[in-house]
Amino acid sequence: MKHDIRKLVPLAATLCTLALVSFAARPALAGKAITVKGSDTMVILGQRWAEKFMNLNAGQVIMVTGGGSGTGIAALINGTTDICQSSRAMKQDEKLKLRDRFQTLGVEVPVAKDGLSVYVHASNGVKQLTIDQVKDIYLGTITNWKQVGGKDATIILYGRENSSGTYGFFKEHVLGGRDFSARVQTLPGTAAVVNAVSKDPNGIGYGGAAYAKGVVDMAIRKDAKSAAVLPTAATVHDGSYPLSRELYFYLRKKPEGDTKKFVDWVLSPDGQKLASEVGYFPLQ
Amino acid sequence: MKRSVPALALILAAFCMISFAAPARAEDAADDTSAVTRAELQGLLDGLNEQLQVLQSDTDKLKRFKFSGYLQARTEFSEASNDSVRVSGSPAAFTTPNNTRFYIRRARLKLTYDSSPLSQAVVYFDGGTDRTVRLLEAYVTLLDPWTPNHDHQLTAGQFNVPFGFEIERSSSVRELPERSRAENVLFAGERDRGVKLESQWTTQLKTTLAVLNGGGVNSADFPNTDPTRGKDVTARVRWSQGVWDAAASYYWGRQVTALTGPDVWTDKSRVGFDAQGFWSLPRIGGGSLRGELYAGKDVNADSLRTLVVAPTTANPVRLLRSGANSAHLATDMLGWYVMGVQNVGDRFQAVVRYDVYDPNTDLDHDQFARLSLGLNAFYDGFTRLTVSYDAITTDAAVGAGRFTDPHDNLWTLQLQHKF
Numbered sequence: 155m156k157h158d159i160r161k162l163v164p165l166a167a168t169l170c171t172l173a174l175v176s177f178a179a180r181p182a183l184a185g186k187a188i189t190v191k192g193s194d195t196m197v198i199l200g201q202r203w204a205e206k207f208m209n210l211n212a213g214q215v216i217m218v219t220g221g222g223s224g225t226g227i228a229a230l231i232n233g234t235t236d237i238c239q240s241s242r243a244m245k246q247d248e249k250l251k252l253r254d255r256f257q258t259l260g261v262e263v264p265v266a267k268d269g270l271s272v273y274v275h276a277s278n279g280v281k282q283l284t285i286d287q288v289k290d291i292y293l294g295t296i297t298n299w300k301q302v303g304g305k306d307a308t309i310i311l312y313g314r315e316n317s318s319g320t321y322g323f324f325k326e327h328v329l330g331g332r333d334f335s336a337r338v339q340t341l342p343g344t345a346a347v348v349n350a351v352s353k354d355p356n357g358i359g360y361g362g363a364a365y366a367k368g369v370v371d372m373a374i375r376k377d378a379k380s381a382a383v384l385p386t387a388a389t390v391h392d393g394s395y396p397l398s399r400e401l402y403f404y405l406r407k408k409p410e411g412d413t414k415k416f417v418d419w420v421l422s423p424d425g426q427k428l429a430s431e432v433g434y435f436p437l438q
Numbered sequence: 439m440k441r442s443v444p445a446l447a448l449i450l451a452a453f454c455m456i457s458f459a460a461p462a463r464a465e466d467a468a469d470d471t472s473a474v475t476r477a478e479l480q481g482l483l484d485g486l487n488e489q490l491q492v493l494q495s496d497t498d499k500l501k502r503f504k505f506s507g508y509l510q511a512r513t514e515f516s517e518a519s520n521d522s523v524r525v526s527g528s529p530a531a532f533t534t535p536n537n538t539r540f541y542i543r544r545a546r547l548k549l550t551y552d553s554s555p556l557s558q559a560v561v562y563f564d565g566g567t568d569r570t571v572r573l574l575e576a577y578v579t580l581l582d583p584w585t586p587n588h589d590h591q592l593t594a595g596q597f598n599v600p601f602g603f604e605i606e607r608s609s610s611v612r613e614l615p616e617r618s619r620a621e622n623v624l625f626a627g628e629r630d631r632g633v634k635l636e637s638q639w640t641t642q643l644k645t646t647l648a649v650l651n652g653g654g655v656n657s658a659d660f661p662n663t664d665p666t667r668g669k670d671v672t673a674r675v676r677w678s679q680g681v682w683d684a685a686a687s688y689y690w691g692r693q694v695t696a697l698t699g700p701d702v703w704t705d706k707s708r709v710g711f712d713a714q715g716f717w718s719l720p721r722i723g724g725g726s727l728r729g730e731l732y733a734g735k736d737v738n739a740d741s742l743r744t745l746v747v748a749p750t751t752a753n754p755v756r757l758l759r760s761g762a763n764s765a766h767l768a769t770d771m772l773g774w775y776v777m778g779v780q781n782v783g784d785r786f787q788a789v790v791r792y793d794v795y796d797p798n799t800d801l802d803h804d805q806f807a808r809l810s811l812g813l814n815a816f817y818d819g820f821t822r823l824t825v826s827y828d829a830i831t832t833d834a835a836v837g838a839g840r841f842t843d844p845h846d847n848l849w850t851l852q853l854q855h856k857f
Contacts, residue, residue, distance in 0.1 A: 234819040331585065
């Protein structure tokens with residue numbers, strides 16, 4: 155029987171290449187490290203959870219990085235992170251991209267609650283705003299503090315980059331999907347926004363309540379007839395603070411092994427207590 | 439990342455100056471010069487802050503440009519050693535015996551410009567198979583200003599024909615190297631020129647309506663004009679219910695067959711159905727089962743051969759044969775595929791597909807069937823290797839009433855990088 159050795163070429167090439175890919179993949183697969191990436195709002199919270207969990211589980215490595223919710227979701231879709239931290243819900247087109255690659259719609263795990271604070275400088279005389287006023291300020295319709303009962307000074311707007319979940323949440327829930335004023339100075343993290351506002355007597359910014367150090371939280375009124383509400387554990391919990399939101403972990407599939415242990419711990423009373431200590435609000 | 443570099447450099451520079459200045463200020467605390475130094479530093483910081491804001495503004499503008507794309511370097515091993523091997527998908531053909539070949543199947547670069555939240559422009563090029571750079575897509579999209587998520591979008595230009603499922607699905611995410619045979623024949627090149635309106639009515643319901651020239655980018659007479667001089671219309675309704683979704687598509691149009699003298703216009707109506715279900719297996723990963731069907735009218739090669747006199751050098755005219763009925767140029771066709779995909783962990787993916795295309799359901803021995811097996815290995819988040827084997831079944835006439843299946847099975851090895 156005659157054999158054409160050339161017929162074996164595709165099979166040999168396939169096997170060699172697969173072996174190479176498998177070999178290259180092995181170190182990453184063998185490692186125990188859990189990667190967590192995403193929301194800048196949640197990065198401190200994620201780091202604190204990871205530190206505590208690693209202390210409780212010797213040998214376990216959890217690496218937490220920020221970059222924004224959008225960046226974290228992109229990493230989840232690319233397969234370059236195990237857990238995505240997000241301060242907004244995944245969009246439909248992001249779910250479809252995840253489905254394209256992994257054939258799953260992802261698993262959403264709410265891990266804490268947050269009040270989206272509107273910050274101003276400590277010297278600012280304006281202590282409360284309606285959502286419509288905040289909206290008009292960030293749309294650029296209101297440009298001077300005297301238009302909302304403050305001093306005669308131009309309002310300086312600070313905000314987040316569009317890869318940020320906080321940006322997305324604010325745009326959807328405060329601006330009604332409309333675009334921010336071109337005068338908004340975009341900064342790379344909530345800490346940067348707080349820092350800028352803390353040094354600018356005419357500044358206004360927004361971000362997670364946990365970051366509000368050196369600035370003053372604005373009390374928010376749902377409308378002109380509603381009472382002004384500050385973001386506190388009680389008002390975020392009972393929903394009376396109008397800008398509260400859930401913070402999420404997103405995973406490609408139901409967590410297993412070490413990842414499940416970590417997620418379970420984050421949702422445990424200890425994990426939730428730590429969220430409170432950092433400045434967020436527990437789910438229950 | 440690039441954006442933060444100048445900002446970081448400026449901040450570091452300011453920090454260094456402050457660090458150096460601080461001890462000097464402490465030593466001369468009683469001097470007036472310390473106040474001067476502080477004022478100077480404040481001035482410097484203000485200056486840096488202004489520069490930073492200019493840089494920020496510039497980088498914000500640059501961020502509106504988004505480049506993306508992918509490259510597919512491919513090796514194919516054809517079972518036949520003396521065939522006239524066609525490159526998968528696109529039209530280029532090898533005319534000499536050639537059973538092993540390296541080539542670039544797709545080399546694509548897409549530029550998206552988000553000029554404002556309500557409009558977007560896309561230009562998309564391919565420099566793959568035919569070794570020339572060609573325009574694949576170019577369109578402008580307007581997003582509605584009255585819904586928070588811009589649920590209604592109007593697009594004008596050159597874009598994928600909104601019909602079925604696989605046409606609009608990027609080759610960079612598809613589990614097998616090529617689309618089904620039916621799609622390749624019926625919507626060659628996948629793209630056309632026109633306008634389309636996409637509306638996301640609820641999270642489940644999406645509709646698409648488009649008016650197109652009708653020729654498609656791969657038709658010979660595509661370049662500048664509408665080949666049929668009449669517009670084609672396509673509509674699709676998709677319902678997505680989490681772990682499954684399904685869609686029905688309809689295409690209404692006319693197909694022109696160019697002849698010496700009056701051209702022949704025939705019906706090009708097509709319907710399509712597609713459905714997909716998804717699951718997740720513990721410890722293994724996500725999987726899906728997908729099916730799609732195409733049915734309707736198309737002018738096929740057999741009917742052209744049978745009914746039209748081909749031009750020759752001596753007689754360069756293209757006419758209907760005597761007694762031929764021009765309406766018979768368009769035949770009833772049927773194409774479908776069923777496909778299963780199973781992820782194995784995060785790095786591997788197994789695929790199986792069976793696809794069938796029958797260009798004339800009234801004729802025997804003209805059917806194309808293919809069983810495709812594939813394996814994707816993801817090297818990292820951007821690069822993957824695809825290995826696939828296509829077992830193709832066709833009937834080639836070898837004598838009166840005798841047919842055989844040619845040896846034309848195909849191994850494909852493809853390395854893709856997406857950015």
